[in-house]
Amino acid sequence: MAAVSITTEFLKRPLMTGAVTASSRRLARAMTQHIGLGEARLVVELGPGTGVFTDAVLRQLAPDARLVAIELNPDLAERLAASRDDKRLTVVHGAAAELADVAAGPVDAVVSGLPWTVMPTADRNRTLDAVAAALAPSGRFTTFAYLHAAWTPPGRHLAAGLRERFGTVDRSPVVWPNLPPAFVHRARAPKNLRLHRHAGSGPPA
Template structure:
């Protein structure tokens, strides 16, 4: 399934014009402890590039729950990838679908969200993360200076004891970097 086609059909439900690269997927899952996680949650998996990278690192018996707003993308993901619990729904309803997670990985377009939506979703991410939980998401380099992107980064710093950035992944279109955060509870 084409992410570009889904974006053109419904730009409000699909935040990316092109699928993330495998290089960005590798950066997303690096150093967050996927190998030790019992339950990983992915927000906005889209075509499943990050999902596949997560599945490759998960230990047998670990759970992966993917929450995707776009019903076409969710259906395709559920048919294509065994071992993933796919929920068709909004990340704003995260706590309705998940009680706890060791890691949350997000492909959501944070810089496109209004402040209230960013806050609601981040509050729920923090609510389900275990005390030693990790959070990873990405941002496009060209959009990092936008007010919504800067507001999002400030929200991460407010909620997490550790917030860091990866190096720029130039092999992604457009170039991006990963925000990594560790829970403080």
């Protein structure tokens, strides 16, 4: 199977892919540090793309742990499944907001590469709700944001949405070698709010 390119997928599906280039290994390291992957039994990855974060997670998982990677882009999902021969990994073509049904159990960590800044407000809220609801009480969530987009309305609303749903939220130092530079949001102590929002409600995108 031909190698997959994030740039190619962005040109084909810009609203679905979100990123123009693949994340760097340094960003992958920042995304997977300090979230207890070595002790985790079940980890979910949202928007794995070409698998940069997937590989970083698998390097730290125990031999009998599970990683469920949920990818909306059908080409990326197919290629990720075909290119990784690891019995711990299950690749699912689907929406991130369905993670509780897909994972089928309390999740110890969620690692997200989703393009939050291009997601509709309702989808972003549903997905954040789903993450908080699926995590175990001690579970942790990491996602990244590009530095240049941190102060845009979608970037600010993502940060506010994390604070609304988690007891503790912090940020990593900026990963300057990434293109573009990015930082990691780390969240823990999920509040598991049952918000019952109407479609499209919540902060504007």
